Amino acid sequence: MTMTAAATQTTERATPGQHQVPALKVSDLITEFRTRGGGVRAVDGVSFTVAPGQILSVIGESGSGKSAMLRSIIGINPPTTLIEGKIELRGRDLLAMPARERRRARGRDVSMVFQDPLTALDPVYTVEKQLTETISKHHEGISRADARTRALDLLELVQIPSPAARLKAYPSELSGGMRQRVVIAMAIAGRPQVILADEPTTALDVTVQARMIRLFRQIQQEVDAGLVVVTHDLGVAAELADDVAVMYAGRFVEYGSAAQVLTRPGHPYTEGLIEANVRAGQHRRPRAIPGAPPSLKRLPPGCAFAPRCSYSVPGCWSPPPVVDVEHNHWSLCLLAPGETRVNREEM
Amino acid sequence: MTEIETTPDLLDAPAAEAARPAATLPERPLMELLDVSKEFSVRSDGKRVQLSAVNGVSLQVREGRTLGIVGESGCGKSTLARIIVGLHQATSGEMIFDNKQISTTKRRPREVVEQMQMVFQDPSSALNPRATIAESVAFPLQVQGRSSKEIAARVKQVIADVGLPANYATSYPHQLSGGQRQRVNIARALALQPRLVVLDEAVSALDKSIQAQVLNLLTDLQREYQLTYVFISHDLNVVEYISDDVAVMYLGQVVERGSAASLYEKPLHPYTQLLLSSIPSMDPADSTRDQPLDDANNKEIPSPINPPSGCRFRTRCPHAMAICAEEAPRPSNQADDHVVACHLYPGSSSTSLPEQDLRSLTAPAL
Numbered sequence: 001m002t003m004t005a006a007a008t009q010t011t012e013r014a015t016p017g018q019h020q021v022p023a024l025k026v027s028d029l030i031t032e033f034r035t036r037g038g039g040v041r042a043v044d045g046v047s048f049t050v051a052p053g054q055i056l057s058v059i060g061e062s063g064s065g066k067s068a069m070l071r072s073i074i075g076i077n078p079p080t081t082l083i084e085g086k087i088e089l090r091g092r093d094l095l096a097m098p099a100r101e102r103r104r105a106r107g108r109d110v111s112m113v114f115q116d117p118l119t120a121l122d123p124v125y126t127v128e129k130q131l132t133e134t135i136s137k138h139h140e141g142i143s144r145a146d147a148r149t150r151a152l153d154l155l156e157l158v159q160i161p162s163p164a165a166r167l168k169a170y171p172s173e174l175s176g177g178m179r180q181r182v183v184i185a186m187a188i189a190g191r192p193q194v195i196l197a198d199e200p201t202t203a204l205d206v207t208v209q210a211r212m213i214r215l216f217r218q219i220q221q222e223v224d225a226g227l228v229v230v231t232h233d234l235g236v237a238a239e240l241a242d243d244v245a246v247m248y249a250g251r252f253v254e255y256g257s258a259a260q261v262l263t264r265p266g267h268p269y270t271e272g273l274i275e276a277n278v279r280a281g282q283h284r285r286p287r288a289i290p291g292a293p294p295s296l297k298r299l300p301p302g303c304a305f306a307p308r309c310s311y312s313v314p315g316c317w318s319p320p321p322v323v324d325v326e327h328n329h330w331s332l333c334l335l336a337p338g339e340t341r342v343n344r345e346e347m
Numbered sequence: 348m349t350e351i352e353t354t355p356d357l358l359d360a361p362a363a364e365a366a367r368p369a370a371t372l373p374e375r376p377l378m379e380l381l382d383v384s385k386e387f388s389v390r391s392d393g394k395r396v397q398l399s400a401v402n403g404v405s406l407q408v409r410e411g412r413t414l415g416i417v418g419e420s421g422c423g424k425s426t427l428a429r430i431i432v433g434l435h436q437a438t439s440g441e442m443i444f445d446n447k448q449i450s451t452t453k454r455r456p457r458e459v460v461e462q463m464q465m466v467f468q469d470p471s472s473a474l475n476p477r478a479t480i481a482e483s484v485a486f487p488l489q490v491q492g493r494s495s496k497e498i499a500a501r502v503k504q505v506i507a508d509v510g511l512p513a514n515y516a517t518s519y520p521h522q523l524s525g526g527q528r529q530r531v532n533i534a535r536a537l538a539l540q541p542r543l544v545v546l547d548e549a550v551s552a553l554d555k556s557i558q559a560q561v562l563n564l565l566t567d568l569q570r571e572y573q574l575t576y577v578f579i580s581h582d583l584n585v586v587e588y589i590s591d592d593v594a595v596m597y598l599g600q601v602v603e604r605g606s607a608a609s610l611y612e613k614p615l616h617p618y619t620q621l622l623l624s625s626i627p628s629m630d631p632a633d634s635t636r637d638q639p640l641d642d643a644n645n646k647e648i649p650s651p652i653n654p655p656s657g658c659r660f661r662t663r664c665p666h667a668m669a670i671c672a673e674e675a676p677r678p679s680n681q682a683d684d685h686v687v688a689c690h691l692y693p694g695s696s697s698t699s700l701p702e703q704d705l706r707s708l709t710a711p712a713l
Contacts, residue, residue, distance in 0.1 A: 214635065215640060239631075263630065283588070
């Protein structure tokens with residue numbers, strides 16, 4: 001198969017070079033939804049870079065702004081949404097581009113895989129129709145025969161058995177895993193520089209999920225794209241990601257390598273997420289994070305997590321500093337590195 | 348809502364009537380399923396065909412314990428849940444509940460219905476948006492014809508039991524968060540003081556932190572009221588945590604069952620082994636992302652309309668042999684009530700294989 005070479009080359013975790021132009025560079029991204037009750041800031045000043053071949057996983061609870069952030073990058077938020085900051089694809093600022101060029105870049109240079117493959121596909125068209133339509137959108141003037149050949153190649157790339165037969169299938173005739181493969185095939189049809197994925201394995205069975213994680217990795221290496229995966233499943237993040245960002249109330253509150261963030265968390269919120277998880281074999285009563293995420297309309301002053309934080313001190317009511325926990329690992333918390341934290345609950 | 352002073356007495360009354368068994372025999376099965384099958388008549392290519400959703404399932408749930416049922420979508424676990432509480436009538440099979448035989452193919456007598464309740468996956472669609480929390484919780488009590496005095500007291504009690512503030516009684520579902528709504532569903536399931544609660548993916552739609560709260564609530568309630576749970580989920584981590592015993596289903600059949608500890612530590616069936624090895628690790632050092640995709644496991648789950656002959660897992664099984672296509676493996680007890688239906692193990696085949704063959708087949712190198 002075409003991917004085996006790429007797969008064997010990357011037996012170790014890629015350490016993306018600092019010198020190359022990042023596939024995606026997001027700077028101070030703000031996404032504000034207009035509502036009758038005023039603006040709601042779903043994303044509040046997020047910055048990150050993803051190198052070609054690198055995987056960033058963004059974790060957090062529902063409502064933390066993970067999906068809104070992806071939707072701002074691909075441009076599918078409601079038209080009234082206010083978006084500020086910079087979104088650079090290989091150095092070209094998406095938001096500063098002429099509208100026509102931007103439309104072309106979105107979908108081709110940056111593509112998205114959604115959670116539910118059934119709603120992402122049109123039930124009344126065959127896989128072939130949907131794939132070739134995407135291909136001809138990205139390659140203007142391509143002949144129907146060539147588009148069909150390319151569609152076959154793509155299905156082979158995502159390892160769909162008997163691809164020629166599957167081209168004729170309707171989405172309802174495919175299993176969940178096969179549908180998600182078709183969605184991924186569509187996402188890579190334009191050879192994107194960046195692939196965004198919103199909970200791509202959440203709707204899948206665990207055995208299918210395990211295969212999809214490997215497939216995702218192979219494909220992403222094959223097309224040499226940067227990948228941003230939003231997930232609430234820390235296990236998926238641990239399996240898939242090079243770097244992990246933790247999002248809370250529209251901000252990244254911690255960033256580092258997957259091993260750093262998931263095994264040596266610097267932020268109390270990350271610690272809470274990890275302790276809320278039930279793991280087979282641990283026989284530990286899960287500990288829920290007290291309280292609920294704050295309303296984005298009325299964020300507390302200072303650290304947004306302070307009201308739920310069992311370590312909070314009076315200083316938490318002023319804006320938290322970015323503190324380096326380790327090399328390339330930071331946390332947006334007053335108490336991050338080596339500080340003696342006092343857990344109020346355990347006192 | 349009117350305050351009633353005699354709350355505790357009223358609450359105990361129905362429980363006393365039901366004559367709860369003494370705590371001296373905690374290990375006997377409260378509920379037992381015997382060879383339960385369910386077929387649905389479906390249309391495939393314009394023809395009427397039988398879809399075997401549940402096929403010959405026999406299970407036990409011990410009083411005050413939790414039986415976890417795991418399996419992939421389409422394995423029949425939700426159909427089984429609905430058969431247990433009587434929402435589906437089985438095609439064949441019997442149930443023994445509290446030492447009484449109950450037909451699974453007919454409508455349930457009212458006193459049995461009362462003792463088994465169900466909590467569904469989606470906390471929002473399970474609640475009537477136009478009913479207040481108190482009205483939703485009171486509904487099963489009204490259906491069973493309880494007095495309004497008793498209903499008021501019981502509603503108050505269960506809302507407190509699930510950790511909701513009393514003033515939420517007059518709220519509507521949309522005013523509550525997802526976790527709170529699931530608490531309401533649990534309160535409604537507990538309103539009739541059931542002995543068996545079937546939880547079908549009850550925590551799957553919740554955020555991890557909320558999931559932790561609801562799981563802790565469930566274990567606390569179980570201890571307090573000696574509840575028996577059937578906990579159905581695709582989340583292998585959660586099932587291991589909450590269950591005493593676990594059954595693994597594949598294409599409508601139970602392929603392995605045993606205590607949670609022995610099943611997770613020493614999975615016997617190749618399907619259980621595949622499931623457990625698919626759990627994503629929380630440690631990035633154990634990442635499998637760069638392992639090549641192995642074609643052996645790359646097979647799709649077959650359709651329950653025309654399941655494979657013999658062992659239903661054989662089309663995906665790395666150990667499949669000739670006998671697997673010819674003969675359905677019988678459940679056989681391997682150790683300590685750890686039962687597996689697989690030809691790799693002695694007792695599952697009608698003719699036993701020579702021992703030499705078995706050893707080579709179970710070699711871990713495969």
